[in-house]
Amino acid sequence: MTLAVLGSMLRQPALRRLGLRNLSRRKWNTVLVVVGSMVGTALISGSLVLNDSTSLFQENEARQTLGEIDEVVQQTGQRLPSDRRPIPSFGEPVLSAVTPENIQEESRDLEGGPVEVDGVLPALVQEVPAEADGDGEELATPAATLIGVDWESLGEFGSEPPPVSGNAPPGPGEAYVSEGIAEVLELDTGSAVTLTGQTGPEEFEVAGVVAEDGISGYRSQFSSSEGPVLVDEAAARALLGTDEGEANTLFVSNEGGVTEGVEDSEEVAETVQSILGDVEGDGAEFQVNQVKRDTIEQGGFQIGDIFLMISSFAILAGILLIINIYVMLAEERKGELGILRAVALKRSGLVRLFVYEGYAYSLIASLVGTLVGLGIAAALVQGLNRASSAFEDLFGRDLAVPFNAEPASLLAATSAGLLITFLAVFVTSLRVSNLNIVSAIRDLPEERPQRRPRGRLAAQALLFAGGLAVSLWGFAAENGYAMLIGPVLAAFGFGFLLSLFVPARPLWSVVSAAVLAYAYFANEFEAVAVENEESPAMFFVSGVLMVLAAVLLVTFNLSFVYGGLRLLMRLVPALAPILRIAVAHPAAKRSRTGFTLAMFALILYVVTVSAVFSSTQNAASERTRDAQLSGYDGAVQSGPLGSIEDFEGQVEENPGLRDATEGTAALSAGGVVLPEYEADDYETAFGPPIGDAAPGAGISEYVTYVPDGFLGTTTDELSERLPEFGSDREAWEALSEDTDLVMLTFPYDGSGDFLARPELGAGDTIVMQDPVTGEEAEKTVAGRIDNPGGFNLGVVNGIIVSERAEGEFTDLQAQETYLLELGGGVDVEAVSRELEDEFAAAGAQSFLVEDILGRGQVFIDTFVNIVQAFLAFGLVVGVAGLAVISARSVHERRREIGTLRAVGFKKSTVGWQFLVESSLVSLIGIVIGISVGALGGYNLFNFVIEDPSAEYVFPWIQMALIGVGVWLASLLATIVPAVRASRVPPVEALRHGG
């Protein structure tokens, strides 16, 4: 494109000079046009650089926590992030089967050929509590990741073995500790650290503090471990009580470096799974986690993509601004252009003239925009880091995203910005060059041809037919995009055709109202709702359709909108002359007004939707605070060491906890399998079930045994229950009497959040199986817990049974959870600290609902604030656009202003008239954006999120403040043009008088 334009410029030196002359001739105009045009590029550049930064963060994460590790093989089936039971070990058959050679051999028949693996490292891995003597005080953490490996094998693992393997092998009683652990426990080389495993506590001497790099930074997904402690294989075995020749984890390194190996991850996982299928037995179930891929791709989620989608609204607004500016520039120079056409210039010459000028603006704007985007990205990264810092101590590590701008992204942003701006300029140039020479020279209104040109008629008919065809195909193929866009295209095509016979206002009012209603209700179609849920682009398309339809509807009915103003004119005669003109101009210049309204409405739409999202989340979290943890206020979960011996006694002995605690309940949860259902048949909200369950494996689930105290006090509401129970309470209490009855937690709707779950409800029977012993128990579902919405803290999991049934599985490996009920007015932070200090040494982790929800809300609020700040920059499009349009209007209407001054308009009246005119347009645009945004937000919650517990909350005060703020900003932006208008002398009426 650039070459074509530059080539054309070289061939047409006279036109080039004429076109480019305007840049220096009207400097302020150039500045305004560049500012208006660069916003889109800045937002694209900001989003792409944000993606670069988060990608680097993920790559760093991968490098730091995994290094050469691409896949992790463990024998645990699906596990929830909160599951801290010991990882079962396995022996020789598995260790000798999963080797690089076997993987290559087994993958020979894969479509892409055999996959290469350059390391398989057996290890013993488990989170264990760690303690050390600080300066006079006991320091402890409930979770350090113990890793026991053969040091020689570690040195040969992967193409770039982990740096820690270069250290001398840890001797018996020696350990390398990561920087994270060293910091928490204040350790240094030579210090002593006590690790507690299944066989009891064991003291180790710190052989060195190592950087978190690869295996020395390893943590399992969602782990809150402070970091790894590396010991010799034999030491780990002794601590965990594992037999000789056993491991519980296989680290697999694909061929290639830290990031390249991930490409073969799926094939390697599939191959290893297939190998394990041949060796596993006794109900043992393996999972092959593609940890590197998950870390780098984060489930395909890129935060910059969200910002790019949000930017799309501002970019579209920017395009409308560019079109508006160029049409105005052309109108202003109509006489000049008419003369050029009359003298010699062909239509194509006029197009070139505008294109050359427009290309120069576009180039400057895209370069400036890319640089401004860097600033935006830096601010976004800083904001994100502030948001994520709320969780740093929870995850025990630095979550700071580094700022990173890849040259390719900057180039892409500049090119995209240049292309978008230039295309807008080019299309506008084609339109404005189609002028009537006489009308242009004499400054007369363009005459419309009496008959519609055949080409245009054909295009309109094609739009109608194409829209119908797309609709038919979309509904047949259940394609959400086609189902949404097809009927809209057909409606516009039909409208254009009907406009031959029907007056514009009723016609376009009906068409736009129909499009608005359709775009809103299209989510009733499942294919559209699914697409909306999965693809941010759909959110953009449906939002744009709703906003533009609303703008069209309002633009054609401005007389109704201004009805109230007429009343005001009658009541306050002094306002009549101001309002009369202020209203007349926008009503008469429909396209310009429509474009300006759309600029504001598009951005306010997405601002509103994000505010609705935040307020609804806030309300859900507030409303469901009591419903979390079944009405309890906090929980302490045992670690891999099993139960805490005397939980209640410890609470009683700790004054801080004793005074704060009003009651406790002990739950015990173990992993079972639902053999009637295969995990492969279900998807979860986070993609495939965690751990890529082995083919044919049953669904993993938890059974939670609860005491009568819990059943008597739980506040969990039921979404359904057996008909014989008159109330939820009756149903809960029935569980303590009948151990064959179970209550299901949510969701049991055929999908699931972390774990796959079948669709089950009250009255269904369910078979639970111990995956180790194969023992089974059949239960009847008494009811199902309603999803409280908000953050699900996931402590009471899966299938709830009375503790009286505990022991039905003779060897169930269980994790204990102690729920705490706190008194009113307790210091949440102090209790949280006391809990950690009291139970960390036993490997138990604790949390308080208030604390977690508070952090979650801080994160969401900060994130939404960042989004809104980002959009505030987008609002520059609207505000700057209005300023540009007002400034150009003053120029364009000098003669009119002169006439008004001549017939008696005072300077101040003229100024006010301009201010009122601009602010009315911005106000209407703001109201449209917020109103349609309220609908869009409602739509999102009704059809897309489908959270029955979510209650739509519209943040009236916040939106009113934003609306007024934007309106005031637009008012301020038009003060200068208004003052300039007021200074136009009345004699101008005659100066342009011909």
Next chain:
Amino acid sequence: MLVTELAAEAREVYKSYNTEGITVHALDSVSLQIEQGALVAVMGPSGCGKTTLLNTLSGLDSIDGGEIFIAGEPLHAMRDARRTEYRARYMGFIFQGYNLMPVLTAAENVELPLLVSGVGVAAARKRALEALHEVRLDDRVGYRPNQLSGGQQQRVAIARALVNEPAIVWADEPTGNLDSETSREVLDLILKLNRENGQTFVIVTHDPGVGSLTNRTIQMQDGKIVGTVEDPEQAARGA
């Protein structure tokens, strides 16, 4: 309407423009008196200063020296706001290019001087319709300027100029954009209004035909008044 013998008076008025370093003396010691109810034509070659004379006499433009009185009030001494108010109340304007607001209907255009003078919306509309009736445009009140012919637009402009019942109406080449037949119609209308309502008209024109219809013709050249031709017959008619 003000009761005074002179509708407008200029005493030793100077006006010059400085454009790109070149000073042009548009008015050079111009003095004149226009009686109440007169129909005066200002004529002369292009660039002689006749439009500048109209602009300064009407207060659209400021002067560099001298004095201007409208109905005995010193226009030259008024601040902009007062002058504007005065213009709205006591003057009407007719321009060669009609200068109607393209976004307003005929009635809305005519209402403007009334609204800006503080007349209520309903009363303004009533008087605008009467004015449009007077210029025989009852059937075009809801039309926008681009839906009207040149003659019709100029008649709307005349209605706007007269709706406030101004003491004096300034017309700058009112027939300059019109064909001869429409020009005649417009001039007849001006003559009728001058005769029947006694309003003072000052018309800047190139057209000798227009000049012949007035009761006084002021000739200008190089920013000076070089002659005045009285038409007793017209003067008698005008008086």
